[in-house]
Amino acid sequence: MKKLRLTCIFNYAPHYRLPIYRLIDEHFQTDFYFGKNLKGSIRSIDMDDLSGFKNYIVNKNILGTNYLWQKGALRAFFRHQESICILTGSPYTVSNWVIGLCGRLLNRKVWVWTHGMKGEKKGKRKGFEKSFYRLFDKILLYGHYSEKIMLKEGFKEKKLVVIYNSLDYTKQLEIRRNLNQKLIFSKYFKNDFQTLIYVGRLQKVKRLDLILHAMTKLKPEIKINLVLVGKETDGSNLKELVNKLGLSEHVWFYGETYDELEIAELFNESHICISPGPIGLTAIHAATFGVPLITNDNFSKQMPEFEVIKDGMNGSFFKENDVDDLSEKIRLWCNKSDEEIQTSQLYSLNKIKQYYNPLRQLEIIRSLIPQ
Template sequence: MNKVLVIYPGFPHYRVGIIEALRNSTHNHYLFLGDKKGWNKIKPYDFKDSPDFKDFPAYKIGPFYFSKGLIRYVIFEKCSGAIVHSPPHWISIIVATLILRIKGVKVFNWTHGILKNHKNLKNRFYFIFFKYFFDGLLLYGNIAKRNLINLGFNKEKIKVIYNSLDYQKQIKLRGTLTEKERQSIRSRLFDNPENDQLVFIGRLTAQKKLHLLVEAIKLLKDENIFVNLLFVGDGDQKKKLQSQIDEYKITDQICFYGASYDEIENYKLIASSNCCVATGEIGLTAMHSLMFGVPVISHNDMNRQMPEFEAILPNINGALFEYDNTFDLKEKIKSVLNLSRDKSKLQIQKDCYKIMDEYYNPNFQLKLIDSLF
């Protein structure tokens, strides 16, 4: 079997699906190199005492990052290929990349690429970095691919690999919530559980623009459309949101559930809802919701979005509202809630599952990665 190095600053816990798929590959032997304590304060994936993992502690000097012992390791290690996850300022990984390429090893960077379609100095710098340092790129989305191609990047050297979560665990959960359980959850959360229910899951921060969502609930109420809103998360904007809710007199339509890190509990909260709404950028939340059969609404400004928003297909599994436009958000909420008037609950779920099962899963990613080496 080919030995392929997978070099990250640290491996986040939410990459469990693809990490375990790679570890179980029958095509290549993947060896993981990174800091066992993780990186950027994100909970790390636990390799335990697996021989498939090598620990290279990370440290910082000024704006630059290093991995202790990594460069020496790649000088002497024999391998058939490598995948790295690194921007230009992670010096040890970049030097390791150059050493591997000098040795004739193909190196791919698994990266966001260029998310904004601006032909500015920053994007041109990243274009040069991606073009000359790597044999190819693995990107999370098609928009980043298009942006690179527009700058002159060779499209043959780009593979869109999308993203994934703990697919195997999630697929066992989805569809297991009964209607009785659904009603019980809604009754515990709201005084009027018969109302349609929206959910936001994530940090309550200014970046998320959640005041727009609260305002949309008020605008719907003005039209005699009463919708409940469930916030799953905590953050520094909670008090401001509560003041806004009190001012609008919609307290009985809003529930602050608090932060939840339990996958089963999050499944129940999402699956008990009619729609998930993210008024700021949406990332993994889109995948989480669609994986559990719940449509998603977010904004349409691709320069202010994360790659996962591409999974939202208007009029099929959700909607995209005009950025910062509360009135359009209100209309898009109405349109998604009206899906249940035109389609069965089972069909709505299938429409949400489809893109997850085709692209946003470890099986698709493993097949693509195995084919590279």
């Protein structure tokens, strides 16, 4: 049977999306087009690993504004007019508006894969977003928080599809089954304290300074170490703060790594994963290895992956920017019993297995297409 054709026009090709893109490539006749010059982008996919890759498009800022035009996107859209077109769903990409309007005029299905509306926009800015999303046949959302907001704004339920997010679940599952304790932290820190971990870019927006201040509040009652896995990107001056607070013996600036086994070994020996700012994919990564999670409670500014957390079950939300509340949440999880931690781990593992993996995403996409 002939495979359905998809045209995927995305603003970038982050490396972590390769597993879901490969599955889409295998099950559909897919043409992939990616932007290659997006500011602040993380490591991208090696296009030799994706057989459906056709070409790059160019993300061009319009007159120095935040609006983009994707040069080559319209050509990609019109190349196969029988295909379903899937876009990265940003209303600030003007070419997306044009493709959405063309889809309407030509009676052609165009979907957007997007964060959707988060409830923080008001007045004209909210109207701008609503007008954009109304152009498309389906809106593929990363989480239910946005879905609920868009339902309240009058979008039809059948138009909104929660597709979640994912990493390389199959590879991570295989690694998890074969993990052994290596005593990495006890060898480095030369103590047996409980260890907090953060994995991601070391950015000011992540508010990692709050963890350091919480550590000073908790000692000497609760002695903990902190491992920061990632590259410092915007001058957050964390090392200076560590020295100022006298925490240099208990904080490890591990550096950047994309090695799945290496990251898994670090998670395997961590007690809590903390991201005081928006948590993003770190939530999926840590939960895949059963590590409890702590992040802030301002969901309108969070990344959609905060929904991995069920408060009190496999993690906690603290009051945004509140060091005292963060300290209390760290204390809470440091004092959990082995039985409570095991219950937390099982909840996280099941949540990832049910929702946050590429096979689940593929299943959702296939359910949207008439057989």
